[in-house]
Amino acid sequence: MADDRESLLGELTRVAVPGWAIRVVQLNSVVAARLGVTDTDVQCLHVLDLYGPATPGALAKRVNLTTGAATRMIDRLVAAGCVRRVPDPGDRRRVLVEPTKEGVERASAAYAGLVARTREDLADFSDDELRTLLRFMTAAERSTAAEVQELQ
Amino acid sequence: MADDRESLLGELTRVAVPGWAIRVVQLNSVVAARLGVTDTDVQCLHVLDLYGPATPGALAKRVNLTTGAATRMIDRLVAAGCVRRVPDPGDRRRVLVEPTKEGVERASAAYAGLVARTREDLADFSDDELRTLLRFMTAAERSTAAEVQELQ
DNA sequence: ACAAATTACTGCGTGATGCAGCGAACTGAG
DNA sequence: CTCAGTTCGCTGCATCACGCAGTAATTTGT
Numbered sequence A, B: 001m002a003d004d005r006e007s008l009l010g011e012l013t014r015v016a017v018p019g020w021a022i023r024v025v026q027l028n029s030v031v032a033a034r035l036g037v038t039d040t041d042v043q044c045l046h047v048l049d050l051y052g053p054a055t056p057g058a059l060a061k062r063v064n065l066t067t068g069a070a071t072r073m074i075d076r077l078v079a080a081g082c083v084r085r086v087p088d089p090g091d092r093r094r095v096l097v098e099p100t101k102e103g104v105e106r107a108s109a110a111y112a113g114l115v116a117r118t119r120e121d122l123a124d125f126s127d128d129e130l131r132t133l134l135r136f137m138t139a140a141e142r143s144t145a146a147e148v149q150e151l152q
Numbered sequence C: 001a002c003a004a005a006t007t008a009c010t011g012c013g014t015g016a017t018g019c020a021g022c023g024a025a026c027t028g029a030g
Numbered sequence D: 001c002t003c004a005g006t007t008c009g010c011t012g013c014a015t016c017a018c019g020c021a022g023t024a025a026t027t028t029g030t
Helices: A005-035 A039-051 A056-062 A067-079 A101-122 A127-151 B005-035 B039-051 B056-062 B067-079 B101-122 B127-151
Strands: A083-087 A095-099 B083-087 B095-099
Touching: A005 A039, A005 A101, A005 B005, A005 B039, A005 B101, A005 B127, A039 A056, A039 A067, A039 A095, A039 A101, A039 B005, A056 A067, A056 A095, A067 A083, A095 A101, A101 B005, A101 B127, A127 B005, A127 B101, A127 B127, B005 B039, B005 B101, B039 B056, B039 B067, B039 B083, B039 B095, B039 B101, B056 B067, B056 B095, B067 B083, B095 B101
Parallel strands: none
Antiparallel strands: A083 A095, B083 B095
């Protein structure tokens, strides 16, 4: 029965939520504590990592904050040495927020352990299986993003 | 080059963090807003879902809160109709927190959309591929948990 | 040239959290 | 049985993140 497709599907979705969801949030928290910033700030760093430098307004949208809250978030990240404010040459109202070299290093250091563990896990999989995993992860990322979009 | 194993590994870890991690946190937030509770409260609901009823002290440990903060968290969840306080018959100091039927229903309703999308995504995979995915997800969940344990 | 929109930033109130301390209940040594 | 020590959940107080509303600077459109 454990090999029945339906129970496979159920198990799989259950490992993802709540199983993995809990861990991701927990990991975000401990990484945030390690960097000396809040959980929201780590989310912001991830956004910067994924999409590159952005204005405070754009960051506010992506992490679901008001522009006022984004200003303080950036203040904290600047104080922690993780990001830097750069004036936009094309529009003097705007400010571009970009991660500092030190910020990138400290963030990747915080995730080094997990990356190492994941590499070990992935060593047990063939190239074809890796492609299968990537195919699913990409689809899941897109689906989750779409669901977020729809719900809010 | 995109089929090179090393770049496959890099892409895979990158889709997971920061890619998917961002989405999971965002989804937690919108679900929390929908249920009328905070992000932390949703994390608590996930813990209850995964491990079953627990005392406030145990919940505090799992969501990284003090017992004082846990008390208020449970107050909020009770007020929102998501959980219930049940006296422990064996130890009159203790209180067991368990999800209410209504809480479980509302939570699963909030995730119904994502579950449906994920089912659609998974329809493209064979049974063998599903087993591969489950094998990886399980390993990844365990690795992330271990990493959290070590970091904090 | 000038009004309207956009952008980032600043007081103020609200609320979640940590810290410290409380009473109640359990445990174990004598 | 007694009673000191421990554990458990809960309550003031201070701190800090956030939303809301308003401001100054800049850009855009007419």
